[in-house]
Each structure stands twice: as C-alpha cells, then as structure tokens.
Amino acid sequence: MAEEGHEQRRRLVLVAAPFQGHINPLLQLSAVLHSKGFSITIVHTQFNSPDPSNHPGFNFLFLQDGLSDHDIASLDLTAIVLVLNDKCQLPFQECLAKLVKEQETRGDQIACVIYDELSYFSEATAHNLKLPSIIFRTSNANTFLARSVLIEMYVLGRIPLADPLSQKAVPEHPPLRQRDLPISSFGPMKNFFKLLGNARDVRRSSAIVYNTMDCLEGSSLAKLQQHCHVPIFAIGPIHKIVPAPSCSLLEEDTNCMSWLDRQAPSSVIYVSPGSLASMNETDILEMAWGLANSKQPFLWVVRPGSVHGSERAESLPEGFREITGEKGRVVKWAPQREVLAHNAVGGFWSHCGWNSLLESISEGVPMICRPSFGDQKVTARYVSQVWRVGLHLEDELERGEIESVITRLMVDKEGDEMRQRAMDLKAKAELCIRTGGSSYNSINKLVELIKSF
Structure with a gap:
C-alpha cells in the first residue's frame, strides 16, 4: 500500500519466522517502530503467512520458501527452519535488492533489516547490500544462556543425556536441572545443534533486541551484555506498548468471552497447551477428569489435530460435557490476550x-506450568522456582494430581500468595514501559541507533 501523506519515512524491513510464537511479537515490534515514524515492510514465507488485510499500515512481501508437503507434514520444526534458511536466501536477495532500488527511485532509503533469530539467512543478504541488520530474539535471556550451556555440553560429549529426566543440577546455570535443558524433541540431534549454533551467531549484526524486561531478567541480560560486542535492548512486554491486532494462525472463538462474563472474579482456570504442542488420548482423558473433579470453572483450548489420532470433540471422554455443564467451556482456539485480561480468569x-x-x-x-519441549522447560523452571508465580506439573498426567494442583492454585493460600506475586510483577512490567522505565528507555535508544545508520 502507498504511504499516507507526503512526508517520507525511513523504511525498515522486518523478516519473520513462520510460527505463531514468532509472528506475533515481530508484528508487535513493527507496530512500535511504526509509531516512532518508520515505514514497515514485513517479509514472510508463504508457509503460515499472515493476512496483510489485518495490518493495513504495513507492506508485505512473501518469499517462495521451497517447503514441500512432506516437510510440512513431518512437523519436524528443526528441519523446517533449516530448509527455510537454505531455500529463502536467493528469493530474499532478489526481493531485497528490488526493494532497495524502488526506495532509491523514490529518493528514500532502507534504514536496516531486523530479522527473527530463526531467519538468519537475512543477515548475509543485508550485508551484501550494505544494509545494517539487527537480530530480534522472541525467546528470553535465560533461555539464550541455557542454549549456550547446552552447546558447550554437546561439544564436550555430554549430550545426549544418559537420563533426559535427571534431577541433577546444571552447575553452569542454576536453577536448572538437566531435565530443564532446552533440548529439542524434533529430528536428529546434529540438526538441532546446527540450528542452535546458527541462531546464536551474531555475525555482523549491529544489535540484538529481546522481548523481555529488566525486572524479570536483569542479571541474565547483564551477563549477556558482558559477553556480547553489540548492544542488547530489552523492550518488553511489547504487546502492552502499542495496540496491534493479533495474528492468529487459527480462528479464535470469541464467544467464550460472553461465557467468562458470567463467571465469578478470579474463578476460572484457563487451559491452553499452546499452538504447537500435542497430546495423546490418555493425556486428554486425565486432563478432562482432573478439570471436572476440581469443581473449578474452566476454559479449555483443545486445538484441532492436537490429540494424536483424533480431531476434537470425540477425544473428550463420554459423559464429560454432561458432568461439567456450564461450569466448563471447550473451544478450538481462544483470543488469549483478551482471556487473560478478563477479571474472571x-x-x-x-x-x-x-x-x-x-x-x-x-x-x-x-x-500451572506444563512445558512440552525446548525453551518452555527453561521458562517453567523460572516461573516456579525463581519468580514463584506458578506450579510446575511434571511427569505423567494423572487426574488426582491435576485436581490437586488446580486446587492449590485456585483455592489454597499458596495460590493467593502466587497471585499476589504475579500482581507485583504486573506492576513492575507496567513501570518498565512507562516514561522513564527500562523498556521505554531501551526502545528510544534502539530508535536512536536505527536513525544513526
């Protein structure tokens, strides 16, 4: 789309990674930078591409990604990312070179390329076209440090672990145990560590941006900065800075909001295993009866295809809906930000x-922390042991344990104390993005850096 008005804005090119947990924060970052006076071009693969009509203020360019139906059907996320970085290099080179010429014709210029750490093919192209580049990490500082420890262990021959569920401490990174290390469950180990190494490499990029906060990760961010030759900007939580529409790859059931309106304050447990996680039928059976037996109102997301060998409704146990009645609501997908902001949750x-x-x-x-794989295990450990705003539900799912942990969180004094700590963190997060806050200042410094290019 054409820019409104005659005033020229310097253009930023942001390169996404095609997964739900990566697209949204990149679009949120784009909205923040757009509010600071930059024009925005989003580069995305055809795979999992967002709908441009939901973001009328941005231009979108889509790359031929070379993914086969077999690649996508494999659900091997590591392999998909490696293929994308191999196949997208040339299309991006052509796309960016054309965009540079178009901007020059208009007497304008591209200020820099900002790329998701998983789309590291972008850096070489930016460098070849003499454009500065910035890395955007959608994970957190603690996870990055844990990945670095993991790479060192792999080089020393300590990976794979003799016991993936070991409770042994990781001395290089307390409070992690070996079972908390962000090891991938997708594909061969050598491919995973190839991806980790490529994503970790700063190359010739000029800065790194994290969607995190000093109040959560101040010491880890300081440790990273000590060992990094480029500035690190912690600017989160990005989704609270500038309103930006959600880019959901699944259709959201907004009818659940009227159901929440009928529930008592702080009474509902919202259950959402994520956009990539999958379960077996035993897991969903135990979850169902654990939720039912807790007698607590619940909003439960059961994503189509997330239960092995089943689509959705038939995967719920017989009699479950009749027993739970209006006390429970099961949906395919939910508008998560709105749900979490509702006072019933x-x-x-x-x-x-x-x-x-x-x-x-x-x-x-x-x-209640139930990580599936990778980085989620690191975050779950910090939630339960460091920030102490959650309970870690580990090992096999069992309905009695599920009922117990829901009661601890939603009814017992232990849960009230966690809720208070969570409210304290909410207040600190709000301070981070207010005038003079750490994230507010980091955003301004990032903008100054980009304008200096």
Whole structure:
C-alpha cells in the first residue's frame, strides 16, 4: 500500500519466522517502530503467512520458501527452519535488492533489516547490500544462556543425556536441572545443534533486541551484555506498548468471552497447551477428569489435530460435557490476550511459551506450568522456582494430581500468595514501559541507533 501523506519515512524491513510464537511479537515490534515514524515492510514465507488485510499500515512481501508437503507434514520444526534458511536466501536477495532500488527511485532509503533469530539467512543478504541488520530474539535471556550451556555440553560429549529426566543440577546455570535443558524433541540431534549454533551467531549484526524486561531478567541480560560486542535492548512486554491486532494462525472463538462474563472474579482456570504442542488420548482423558473433579470453572483450548489420532470433540471422554455443564467451556482456539485480561480468569495452565508467560504476567495471572519441549522447560523452571508465580506439573498426567494442583492454585493460600506475586510483577512490567522505565528507555535508544545508520 502507498504511504499516507507526503512526508517520507525511513523504511525498515522486518523478516519473520513462520510460527505463531514468532509472528506475533515481530508484528508487535513493527507496530512500535511504526509509531516512532518508520515505514514497515514485513517479509514472510508463504508457509503460515499472515493476512496483510489485518495490518493495513504495513507492506508485505512473501518469499517462495521451497517447503514441500512432506516437510510440512513431518512437523519436524528443526528441519523446517533449516530448509527455510537454505531455500529463502536467493528469493530474499532478489526481493531485497528490488526493494532497495524502488526506495532509491523514490529518493528514500532502507534504514536496516531486523530479522527473527530463526531467519538468519537475512543477515548475509543485508550485508551484501550494505544494509545494517539487527537480530530480534522472541525467546528470553535465560533461555539464550541455557542454549549456550547446552552447546558447550554437546561439544564436550555430554549430550545426549544418559537420563533426559535427571534431577541433577546444571552447575553452569542454576536453577536448572538437566531435565530443564532446552533440548529439542524434533529430528536428529546434529540438526538441532546446527540450528542452535546458527541462531546464536551474531555475525555482523549491529544489535540484538529481546522481548523481555529488566525486572524479570536483569542479571541474565547483564551477563549477556558482558559477553556480547553489540548492544542488547530489552523492550518488553511489547504487546502492552502499542495496540496491534493479533495474528492468529487459527480462528479464535470469541464467544467464550460472553461465557467468562458470567463467571465469578478470579474463578476460572484457563487451559491452553499452546499452538504447537500435542497430546495423546490418555493425556486428554486425565486432563478432562482432573478439570471436572476440581469443581473449578474452566476454559479449555483443545486445538484441532492436537490429540494424536483424533480431531476434537470425540477425544473428550463420554459423559464429560454432561458432568461439567456450564461450569466448563471447550473451544478450538481462544483470543488469549483478551482471556487473560478478563477479571474472571484466576489461573493459566500453560505450556510456558515465552509470549504466553509475558501475557500472563502482564495481567497478574499465576500459572500451572506444563512445558512440552525446548525453551518452555527453561521458562517453567523460572516461573516456579525463581519468580514463584506458578506450579510446575511434571511427569505423567494423572487426574488426582491435576485436581490437586488446580486446587492449590485456585483455592489454597499458596495460590493467593502466587497471585499476589504475579500482581507485583504486573506492576513492575507496567513501570518498565512507562516514561522513564527500562523498556521505554531501551526502545528510544534502539530508535536512536536505527536513525544513526
């Protein structure tokens, strides 16, 4: 689309990674930078592409990504990312070179390229075209440090672990145990560490941006900065800075909001295992009866295809809906930010993806942590042991344990104390993005850096 008005804005090119947990924060970052006076072009693969009509203030360019149906059907996320970085290099080179010429014709210029750490193919192209580049990490500082420890362990031959569920401490990174290390469950180990190494490499980029906060990760951010030769900007929680429409890859059931309106304050446990997690039928059976037996109102997201061998409704146990009645609501997908902001929600059963954690803390909602893989395990450990705003539900799911942990969070004094700590973090997060706050200042410094290019 054409820019409104005659005033020229310097253009930023932001390169996304095609996963729910990566697209949203990149679009939120784009909205923040657009509010600071920059024009925005989003570069995205055809795979999992967002709808441009939801973001009329941005231009969108879509790359031929070379993914086969077999690649996508494999659900091997590591392999998909490696293929994308291999196949997108040339299309991006052509796309960006054309965009540079178009901007020059208009007497304008591209200020820099900002790329998701998983779209690291972008850096070489930016460098070849003499454009500065900035890395955007949608995970957090603690996870980055944990990945670095993991790479060192792999080089020393200590990976794979003899016991992936070991309770042994990781001395290089307390409070993690070996079972909390962000090891991938997708594909061969060598591919995973190839991806980790590529994503970690700063190359010739000029800065790194994290969607995190000093009040959560101040010491880890300081440690990272000590060992990094480029500035690090912690600017989160981005979703609270400038209103930006959600880019959901699944259709959101907004009818659940009217159901929440009928519930008592802080009474509902919101259950959402995430956009990539999958369960077996035993898991969903135990979850169902654990929720029912807790007698607590619940809003439960059961994503189509998330239960092995089943689509959705038939995966719920016989009699479950009749027993729970109006006390429970099951949906395919929910508008999560709005749900967590609703005063009826008093707890969040989460996979502990970083975006979900930020959204939960930003609303003062404590958590039940049920990580599925990778970075989520690191975050879950920090939620339960460091920030102490959640309970870690580990090992096999069992209805009695589920009922117990829901009661602890939603009814017992222990849960009230976690809720208060979550509210304290909410207040600190709000201070971060207010005038003079750490994230507010980091955004301004980032803008100054970009304008200096």
